Amino acid sequence: MTPVALILASSSRFRQAQLANLNLPFESVSPDADERSFEQETPAQTALRLAILKAETVAKTHTNHLIIGSDQVAFCQNTQLGKPMSLDKAAATLRFTSGQDMDFYTAVVLLNTVTGRLQQHVDHTRVTMRALSDATIARYLECEPDAIYCAGGAKSEGLGQTLIESITTTDPNALIGLPMLKLIGFFINEGIVLP
Structure with missing residues (x-):
């Protein structure tokens, strides 16, 4: 197989750090993709559609590449939860999820732009949150903004595990942002030699 360069279609430093652990050279490219969810989609469908959209964008x-796309959707009390993007919204989200079960759907795809092959997977992780006081939430967000x-x-x-x-x-990697075990399998399928 002709060697192809590896691209992570994400600007997430969390996903970059996960991928860097494999000691494979890669480039991170921020996809310019509309990440809105559609009303009729399940959280798993949203996560997969957006992961594919990022890779295809x-x-x-970028031709002659293996492109990794990933997206995560959190779901709690019949509500899709995105990234809060502000401390006030993060506090409101943590109050909403306090003492609740949350489902995280983390999609990962590997697109070979040479062959057109698209490998895909959606991981499901269930998280049960502790009952959180406003003081606990405030301390947490102060320590981990x-x-x-x-x-x-x-x-x-990080400190979120205390919640x-x-x-x-x-x-367990999926909750951080990349289902690494499945992604490693995708790499093996593409002939990438890992240590």
Whole structure:
């Protein structure tokens, strides 16, 4: 197989750090994609559609590449939760999810722009949140303000784990933003040699 360059279609530093752990050279390209959800979609459908859209958007300007697209949708009390993007919205989100079960749907795709092959997967992770006081939420957001960039407002790989009672998943990486175990399988399918 002709070597192709690897691109992560994301500006997320969390996903970049996850991928960097594999010691594979890659470039990160921010996709210019409309990330709105559609009313008739399930959270899993939204996550997968957006992951594919991100990969295909980057593919328009990058040929001879393997492109990783990923997206995550949090779902709680019949409501899709996005990234809060402000401390006030993060606090409101954490109050809303306090003591509740949250479902995270994290989609990952690998698009080979040479062959057109698209591998895809949606991971489902269930998170049970502890009952959170306003004081706990305020302390958390003061210590970890970049949680505003995380779906659901809790950064599970950091202090956000103190807000979580339990996590049920087949891949703990998925909650951070990339289902790495499935992505590694995609790489193997493409002939990429991993250590």
